Amino acid sequence: MSQIGSFALLLALALSTYSFLAGILALARPGPGSERLGETARRAGIATFAVVFLAAFILVISAFQDNFSIAYIFHHSNRDLPAPYKFATLWSGQEGSLPFWSLLLSAYGLVLRLRHKTDARLFAYASAIIAAVQIFFLLLLNFAAHPFALMQGELPADGAGLNPLLQYPEMVIHPPMLYLGYVGFTVPFAFALGALIMRYPGEKWIHITRRWTMVTWAFLTCGVFLGAHWAYSVLGWGGYWGWDPVENASLMPWLTGTAFLHSVMMQEKRGMLKMWNMWLIFATFWLAILGTFLTRSGIISSVHAFAQSSIGGWFKWFLVLTLVTFTFFFFKNKSHLRSEHKLESLISRESSFLFNNLLLLLACFTVLWGTWFPLISEYVQGNKVTVGPPFYNNVAIPVALLLLLLTAVGPLLAWRKTSVESLKRNFMWPALGAIAVGILMMVFGVRPWKDISYFYALMAAMLAALVGLTVTSEFIRGGRVIARHTGQNLLASMVHLFHRNTRRYGGYIVHFGVAVVIIGILGTPFNQDKEKEMGFGDKMTIGPYTLVCESYTQDDNPNYSNEWAIISVFRGDRKIETMYPERRFYKASQQPQTLPRIRSSYKEDLYLTYEGVNEATGRPIIKAHLNPLVMWIWVGVLIMIGGTVLALIPNAAPVRVTAPARIQAAPVGAGD
């Protein structure tokens, strides 16, 4: 089996290399035979998918067959590992996750190559660029991190097991989502570079890649927040975002990708920011690779230490190579990327996009700077420093608040020019609503002078309200105009409105989701926690909850042994739930793991962890966290994903109006 897998990887490398070289040759020397040569390159690219799929399939089957002769399977699986985690073995370690990356890239390449008739030449360029990226990953797989490397000496009876932190249902979907996002940005990048190389006329490449980019962005959003949810549910420290370098690595391409999604609209609508968009999509692709480099190289210490290895050097050279290649073609062909229009007014959708891009890039720079500063410090002053949450909270939060303000104001601005009067008129009620939210928060005890985090929470609440209200007012105002023309009720009119421009209104729903996420995050300064040794019948009170320890016990199964407490949760005199915070000891890996238990409600999460046992008394130590509003983060993410999916729906055909209609109300914004 392992020999077939190894051969498949070699064959995939040969096919990718052929796809790249033949593709480039066919594009560089147009002639009678070039079309056929290009077609063979395309087919070789398609075949790459089949062969990489075979290699990945063999690796998964080997995990299910407990084939510990393969070193990767020995290190990341064991006989008693539950089936879903055996499947997840594919992306649980480096030598497995690289074929997975390669598989996803070849799958994206397959779709692209099957749709080549849309624009054969542009797709041929994109296909060759994807083949080049694929070559890099297959070189790694064949020569640096071989997934089918065999164990030396006597075969072990059982595997070393999967890292306990990874034995959680979300780990079966979080990495694939993140990878779909990371890898997916290769496609718009390939189209952008292809368009740059061939001096592609017009903005068609942006139309072609729009859906790719949105789908990829949705996957990355899912991946980032699933990671946050996993950290919250598994790591047991009561938080969801620790500004760990690897978390940061996933956030950076998300930020630049978000900037790209906004700024391409300027190119589509107004023929502006062409050079900027090229750099943005390159930066997004590049940061995705950088993120993988950070995860894999171990250059910066991280909680993701399970993925460290020595392949960092390969990534370093690949990063340099891509930067040099892109820079070369950019300067060679940049005259092709001149703006077609001028900016007519500072108060316009165009300038809001400019500032939106500035802030997103600044946020990305801040995260990048914070992630790399320990290394810079070591180089300059000889000692490392820690750049942790206090740094990011002080620097990134103000930027995030400014971004939230732009998210609120941007949709109210029209393309080209917006009058101050119209801005005031559209802004008045949302602004008053936001101020009312601020007043209410202070009435209910939020004192911004007590702590800077309370001030941030207050600002975030007001701005989130502003975003929510502007989005709502945009739907209502547009719905009213439609209702006046069609006689439909307001709700039906808003649905009609949405169908007329799904991208714009889907985008607003995403903005609304962002506001809901912010509401979830702003609960953080009000978190409480308590820790107590709890014997039978002992009580602990936190917020409105009283916790009573009913019992504590132990259990054992083939995969792990565990200790857990049985905690009754009372609210007032009423028992509302029984919770079982747990600590496991995994036998194969000989590693312990805390498993928190969470009771979520729209107001707060009660989060219990089994910290351990007091050796002297034998009684468990229970830590309780009360985290307000956390559920809204996950709800907000669902809204964001839903908005993105809705934005992918094609627009309904515009209704032709034969007789001129008198429109009394002001136009409702303009365009996306």
Next chain:
Amino acid sequence: MKMTDTNATFRRSLHVALLCLTVFAFLGASDEGARFNRLGHRLMCVCSCNQILLECNHVGCTYSDRMRGELMAGLDRGENDDLTLQDFVQKYGPTVLAAPTGTGFNRVAWIMPFLALVLGLLTTIFIVRAWRKRPALAAPGGVLPVSGAELEHFRTQARKDTQI
């Protein structure tokens, strides 16, 4: 006339709301913060778990309990925040602080993002000004009415720019 009324209502409402905000903002005096909690969130656990001291729940951690005890002892001795943190730096090295200090080269960590913001803002303003100064396209001499594909192009563009 209607616009003036709207403006006046807007101004009045804004003034009232801002007044309310100001009143609440200055109500009451600042509470004494929980210093232990605040300082504990400015320190890292040194067990290599990469977590804030008060958030470390690393199973079997041999450092966090001891460090929390030391922090509590420092506060009991009546040391100020700087002195308490300095004790930790001397004992565990500079990586025990969760963020760079505001001294020496570490200041660069804090300055750079704001410098980037200022540079970015200046660049954006420069770009905006350059774009606004760009001359409009000169109108051709004998203008003929557009028709056919060109007209359709303009119609498509207009629809894109003005669609609701």
